Amino acid sequence: MASTLDSFTARLQHIATQPNNARLAAYESLISDLLQQPSSKLSSNDLLQATSAYLRHAVFSEQNSTGGGLVIGRQALTALEHHSGRLAEEYELQKRDKDRMQDIEDESMPSVADRDTRRQLLENALEQLQPRTLSFEEQASSLRMQLASLLEAEEDWKEAAQVLLAIPLDSGHRNVSDHFKLSIYVRIARLLLEGDDPVAADVYLKRASMIIHNVPGALPSHYQQQQQQQQQQQQQQQQQQQQQQQQQQQQQQQQQQQQQQQQQQQQQQQQQQQQQQQASGSSTAAADGDGTDGIAATGSGSASASSNGSRHKLEEPKVLGLQYRLSQARVYDSQRRFAEAAIRYHELSYVAEIDEDDRAMMLSAAVTASILSPAGPQRARTLATLMRDERTPSLPQYTILSKVFLDRVIRPDQIASFEKLLSPHQIARLAPSCGPSAATSSATSTTGSTSTRHAPSTVLDRAMIEHNVLSASRLYDNITLAGLGALVDLSPGGAEDIARKMIMQGRLKGWIDQVGNAANAGARGRGVLFFVHQDRRGEGETTAGGLEATKAGADSSGGDGSGTGGAGGEGGAGSAGGAADIDTKWTRRWDQQIAQVTGALEDVCQRINKVAGSTAAVA
Numbered sequence: 001m002a003s004t005l006d007s008f009t010a011r012l013q014h015i016a017t018q019p020n021n022a023r024l025a026a027y028e029s030l031i032s033d034l035l036q037q038p039s040s041k042l043s044s045n046d047l048l049q050a051t052s053a054y055l056r057h058a059v060f061s062e063q064n065s066t067g068g069g070l071v072i073g074r075q076a077l078t079a080l081e082h083h084s085g086r087l088a089e090e091y092e093l094q095k096r097d098k099d100r101m102q103d104i105e106d107e108s109m110p111s112v113a114d115r116d117t118r119r120q121l122l123e124n125a126l127e128q129l130q131p132r133t134l135s136f137e138e139q140a141s142s143l144r145m146q147l148a149s150l151l152e153a154e155e156d157w158k159e160a161a162q163v164l165l166a167i168p169l170d171s172g173h174r175n176v177s178d179h180f181k182l183s184i185y186v187r188i189a190r191l192l193l194e195g196d197d198p199v200a201a202d203v204y205l206k207r208a209s210m211i212i213h214n215v216p217g218a219l220p221s222h223y224q225q226q227q228q229q230q231q232q233q234q235q236q237q238q239q240q241q242q243q244q245q246q247q248q249q250q251q252q253q254q255q256q257q258q259q260q261q262q263q264q265q266q267q268q269q270q271q272q273q274q275q276q277q278q279a280s281g282s283s284t285a286a287a288d289g290d291g292t293d294g295i296a297a298t299g300s301g302s303a304s305a306s307s308n309g310s311r312h313k314l315e316e317p318k319v320l321g322l323q324y325r326l327s328q329a330r331v332y333d334s335q336r337r338f339a340e341a342a343i344r345y346h347e348l349s350y351v352a353e354i355d356e357d358d359r360a361m362m363l364s365a366a367v368t369a370s371i372l373s374p375a376g377p378q379r380a381r382t383l384a385t386l387m388r389d390e391r392t393p394s395l396p397q398y399t400i401l402s403k404v405f406l407d408r409v410i411r412p413d414q415i416a417s418f419e420k421l422l423s424p425h426q427i428a429r430l431a432p433s434c435g436p437s438a439a440t441s442s443a444t445s446t447t448g449s450t451s452t453r454h455a456p457s458t459v460l461d462r463a464m465i466e467h468n469v470l471s472a473s474r475l476y477d478n479i480t481l482a483g484l485g486a487l488v489d490l491s492p493g494g495a496e497d498i499a500r501k502m503i504m505q506g507r508l509k510g511w512i513d514q515v516g517n518a519a520n521a522g523a524r525g526r527g528v529l530f531f532v533h534q535d536r537r538g539e540g541e542t543t544a545g546g547l548e549a550t551k552a553g554a555d556s557s558g559g560d561g562s563g564t565g566g567a568g569g570e571g572g573a574g575s576a577g578g579a580a581d582i583d584t585k586w587t588r589r590w591d592q593q594i595a596q597v598t599g600a601l602e603d604v605c606q607r608i609n610k611v612a613g614s615t616a617a618v619a
Contacts, residue, residue: 004042008034008050012057024072027058028079035083035112044117051121054080055128059136070135077125077139084112084121085146115150122147137174141167148187157195164188178214182324183314185211189327198334205331208324217317218324322351326362333369334425336459342369342382349391363389367397371404371418372426372459375466376507380405396421404467407474409487415464427460454494465490466507469498473508473531481512481527492527499529513593 008030015026034042034050042050055077058064064073091113111117122143129140144163151160165188169181185208192201212218315323329344345366349359370382383405392398400418403410419427432455456462465488472479472487479487485495502508509532 004046005049005053009053009057012053016057016061016063020069020072023064024075027054027072027076030054031058031076031079032083035087036110038108039111039114040108042111044111044114044120047111047117048121048124051080052124052128055125060128060132065132065135074136074139077129077136078142080125081139081142081146084118088113088118115154119147119150122150133168134173137168137171148191152191155194157191158197161188161191161195161200164191178211179314179317179320181211182208182215182218182317182320186320186323186327189331190323193327193330193334198331201327202331202335205324205328212321212324215317215320218321220321318353322348322354329362329365333365336425338369338373338463339378339382342366342373342386345369346382346386346389360391363391364395364397367392367395367401368422368426371397371401372463374505374507375463375470375502376505407467407471409468409471409475410464412489415460419460422460425459427458429458430456430462452491453489454491455497456490465498466502469495469502470508473510476531478528478530481529484529496527496529 011030015023015030018026031051031054034047034054037047058076059073059080061073063069064076087110091109112121126140126143126147129136129143133140144167148160148163151157151163164184167184169176169184185204189201189204189208192198192204325344326348329341329348332338332341332344343366345362348354349363349366351359354362367386370379370386373379373382383401386392386401387405392401395401397418400410400414403414456465468488469484472484481492481496481499484490484499485492488495488498490498496512499508499510500512503510503512511530511532513528513530
């Protein structure tokens with residue numbers, strides 16, 4: 001095949017001798033004929049060698065890469081990118097058609113239709129283009145987008161993302177629209193998510209969030225943003241008009257000065273020879289003006305060629321907006337921000353433009369994320385919304401969803417069946433706990449039934465333990481830490497840590513009474529967790545010891561409830577709740593604490609007296 005390469009190179013050299021207006025058509029015809037050659041006549045290696053020669057002579061030669069010939073070089077490179085992509089797409093369409101597949105033979109397939117060959121061709125072109133990227137930015141972007149599509153089809157996600165990352169979007173040599181930037185950022189984020197790199201995907205989603213408001217139709221609330229942009233544009237137009245007026249005034253002043261100078265020159269032009277010299281000078285200036293117009297025309301042709309260089313169609317703004325929102329939900333899910341992910345998934349499950357099967361998957365993901373989200377008022381609202389959705393009964397997670405919504409205790413066998421439906425990152429192991437409660441609880445192995453676990457081990461385990469603690473608050477007025485640990489399969493110290501964290505974050509209403517010495521590991525299990533009984537979705541806050549609840553009960557009873565004492569509380573026990581009942585409960589709890597402290601104080605006093613008596617007897 002050496003003769004074929006020699007003849008191809010000779011044709012390139014012959015085209016180089018032709019004028020500019022004929023070279024472009026000759027280059028495009030030559031590369032089109034070359035790429036259409038079947039693999040039986042032109043092997044992959046010969047094709048790669050021929051395209052390398054084409055790049056050297058038609059694109060990167062001194063004649064076509066500098067000055068006015070730069071337009072020819074750009075168009076020649078665009079022809080290579082366009083025809084290689086077109087032929088590959090046509091063959092892929094034929095390959096998908098099973099009826100026509102019988103008439104297609106591998107020998108008639110163009111060499112450029114082979115994925116490995118086309119990948120190497122694009123990589124060679126980008127490698128040769130690297131030193132001249134500033135002159136061929138538009139063409140380099142098109143080549144990179146085509147190479148990224150090829151790598152994406154081969155499921156090489158990270159490599160495809162790296163190819164797109166090299167596209168210059170903030171270059172000062174060309175204007176890049178926000179629509180194009182948004183499409184690149186969203187595509188990079190999707191590829192990184194497929195490559196299990198949510199951290200890097202989050203970076204490019206944040207960049208997309210800064211410009212998505214500038215793309216009309218990308219988000220549902222773009223109308224208000226458009227109005228804000230219009231106002232900003234109007235302000236900018238007013239400023240431009242003011243600047244133009246100032247420039248016009250300056251131009252008028254300059255014109256007046258020029259007129260005065262011309263009058264002085266006319267007075268000095270007394271001789272006819274000087275007038276002839278001025279006429280010859282004006283003809284020379286006219287000739288210079290014609291040359292300038294020719295350069296401007298060349299520059300405009302270059303600009304038009306650059307603007308038409310990218311043949312890749314951008315996604316519609318609405319499609320880009322949906323891809324952005326879905327990628328955002330996936331990033332929240334991978335970052336274990338399940339409450340936010342559930343909201344995003346549920347919103348997307350209502351979009352009519354998405355396929356029905358995909359919407360069902362998003363609804364399923366919303367249910368899973370809501371169950372794994374931290375137990376509290378926010379999750380309760382999300383669960384209520386999902387339970388009202390008429391589509392959720394058909395999901396496999398509906399059984400556990402209903403139990404979680406009704407605040408029922410979730411048993412280990414139910415957790416195991418739900419675990420089979422989760423993704424790997426949703427059952428990932430957590431870092432081992434090293435809190436003070438876990439450290440002191442390591443010695444509390446007084447009974448064989450006490451759990452030795454001090455903290456949840458996985459994301460699912462943590463979500464279910466917090467839910468069961470919240471469920472216990474609906475069943476009991478109070479529970480010992482040992483009993484709570486037995487319920488959630490944790491040590492008393494570990495159960496205390498979970499309850500304390502939920503109380504501090506406002507997700508559980510209650511307080512903890514640590515009986516005995518807090519440093520004594522054996523006394524930790526005798527601590528009691530008291531729950532504040534409020535409405536399921538209550539908004540009230542509580543303070544240490546339940547003083548706020550007592551105050552609320554007294555206020556609701558008109559200020560007289562605090563003086564009723566125990567008799568009033570007993571009398572109101574049979575009624576359907578009331579301020580006196582709440583007051584009585586807290587009064588009893590405080591009386592018990594006071595009695596315990598008083599008994600302990602008397603015990604201490606007796607011991608001191610005994611020690612003092614024995615000391616006096618010895619003396």
